[in-house]
Amino acid sequence: MTGQGHGVPHPDGLTAECELLVAADAATVWELVTDIHLPARFSPELRHVRWLDDAAGPRLGATFEGHNENGLLGAWRTVSVVTELDAPRAFEWAVCDADGRFGPPVVDPASPMARWRFDLTPADGGTSLRHWVRLGPARSGISLAVDRAPDRAGEIVQQRLGMLRNGMASTLRGVRDLAQDADRP
Template structure:
């Protein structure tokens, strides 16, 4: 795959922001509670902490995920339920919460999700971000049998799906927090 779009780094670097009528500490209390992610994530249906002190750096979260058939329907993606593990890499109450996706052997991948929170008047601005430096083993598996045009199409469509997921997630989190 020399000179392939899959070799680009970062492969994805996305972010979205939303204003929330709550303090940074109130926002952090929600977004750092990953078992609640079923309330706001388009794919993660919750999960459990499998090692470490929950929501602290080094803790590992096992997420249960569900992907519908229509998501980038032409691509050879995992459909239905599957599981992932992630290690918390930053946990600063009221400021930032980040996690790195792990391989099945619990090795780090360059796939990092997170939230940053900033005070904004009487409320906060919540930023949700995703960065994939090098393509993960999963991405390589998805595109293995695609020609370069297919790989480019997948990366474009997957990037658009991820951007939509970030925005949907933020909207749902805002609703949850502001209705508390």
């Protein structure tokens, strides 16, 4: 598994990603990564999710609610909008702060507090699965932390990117294990 993060002192535009090879076909992996409930099984931060618009599964423009919690930021709710759905290649959603926990309330996918994505690419031995996040442009928990301690911005940013990479890596390993079990005869 590879992982990387790109940090700058201001939280807007920060990215982190992880990638691994899944020894399963793309259709099997796709079914797992487009199940919005699955990441809550593996993420140290995401507690539970639910569709908000009676969707039986993902579709462009569909919305879902996520409940998160961690020791640094406490608990918060998000509303996400599916912004890309290209089976079995890419699944992306924009995460918005509908409750105004970190700044003014926003439910505009063009101005999310984060954008999350799975990319699937055929590879020898299965499917290369990449999980990616970009923070901003709307405010998020990292914005509050940097506001409170601007002299520690670099340290705060790197710590948060590390937390996000750890969560992504855990989710990818969970998807890999489920996909490989499902793909066995």
